[in-house]
Structures are given as C-alpha cells and as structure tokens.
Amino acid sequence: MSFCEEVRKECNDIWEASFQHPFIQSLAEGTLPEAVFKHYVLQDSYYLKHFAKVHALAAVQAKDLRTVQRFAQHADGTCGAEIALHEGFFELLGITEGELAAFKPAPTAYAYTSHLYRAALEGDLAYTLSALLPCYWLYYEIGERLKDTKPNHPIYDKWIATYSSDWFEKSTREQIDRLNDLTKNLPAERINELKDQFIMSSHYELQFWEMAWSQQEWKIIRSAEVHA
Secondary structure, three states: OOHHHHHHHHOHHHHHHHHOOHHHHHHHHOOOOHHHHHHHHHHHHHHHHHHHHHHHHHHHHOOOHHHHHHHHHHHHHHHHHHHHHHHHHHHHHOOOHHHHHOOOOOHHHHHHHHHHHHHHHHOOHHHHHHHHHHHHHHHHHHHHHHOOOOOOOHHHHHHHHHHOOHHHHHHHHHHHHHHHHHOOOOOHHHHHHHHHHHHHHHHHHHHHHHHHHOOOOOOOOOHHHHOO
C-alpha cells in the first residue's frame, strides 16, 4: 500500500465528517444560506493566497528543475483559476470593496494557513506536500460525490463544476503521485511525521466548513458560554 493510500485510510473518519457536514450537504441541495457561503468565500480567498505562496516555498525545496517548474505552475494556477473563480463569486454575492478592505481572517483560516507555513519552513518538500495535499484531494472527492447533484443555484452549481472538473482531477492526481514518490523507502518514524502533517490538514479542512457554517469570527468567549 502506498503512503497516500495508507494515510487516506487513516483519515477516513475525518473526511467522512467533511462529506456529511451541513455546509456540504446544504450546498449540494441548494439550500445553503448565501450569507454562509459569502463568509466561506472571503475566508477561502484569504486561504488560497497563502496556499499559493506555500507552493512557491515548495518550489524552492524541490531538488530537480521539473519539480520546481510544476510547483511554480501550481502556484500560478492557484492564483489564476481560483482568484477568477472567487472574483466571480464576489460579484454574484454582492461583496463590496469596503467589505474586502475590512476583511479579517477568522481564527480557523488563520490557523490553517499558519500550519502550512510552519510545514514549509520546518520541513522538506515531502513535509510541505503532506500538509498541502488534503486540500487538493478532499475537494476532488467532494467534487466527485457532488457532480451529479443539482443545487439549481448559479453559485453552488459553479463551485461543484470546478472541483469535479478534469483539470482539477489531473492536478490532484499529480500531487498524489508526487507524494507517493517522495515517500518511497522512508523509515517508519519519518512516515509517521508526514502522516501527522496530512492528518492535521485534514482536521483543518473539516474545521473550515464549520468556520463557514458558524460564520466564525474573533470574539471573547465568556466562561458561561463555554459551560453552556
């Protein structure tokens, strides 16, 4: 069994929780409140900016020119395709320049991107890619699961079409194959370190849906709220 097969199996409960999260289920049904999706889009736009930057750091870590090129292209592709997608959502959702100027990342979005930077700054290419890959792979699997659903909503239909597209599948499979190559013949201790990165990112993906669903923001939590 390859590294990716092993760690995907170990993460199955986390990923199933993402598939069953009310954000995903409501999006597929076309009943997701637009205010919730708006919160998601703003946070995801912030996340993707840093996701692209971490790919640029991964390009620096790469040992061969072809891999350097591919990570640079992934960074550019994220900036191009995803920004165009989100700008389209901004227009459809009526997001104003004032809202963009006042934007602050929610705690989960900030923590997730910080996790990616830490992986890139503390580790090597395998370590960084182990942290990056769940974002590709989970969205691809969600796209596959939802591709035959009919939200009949211009925003949600477009979101599903993006992540069930052939180009997104190709990008995902490329990164899966790359991580499998990077992890061949590594000692068990090293494999476990890489799995930890993958599992942590999988948890953050689940928390990202919850962040959007609850429209999470920075606030002071009183003891009465904690114990309610």
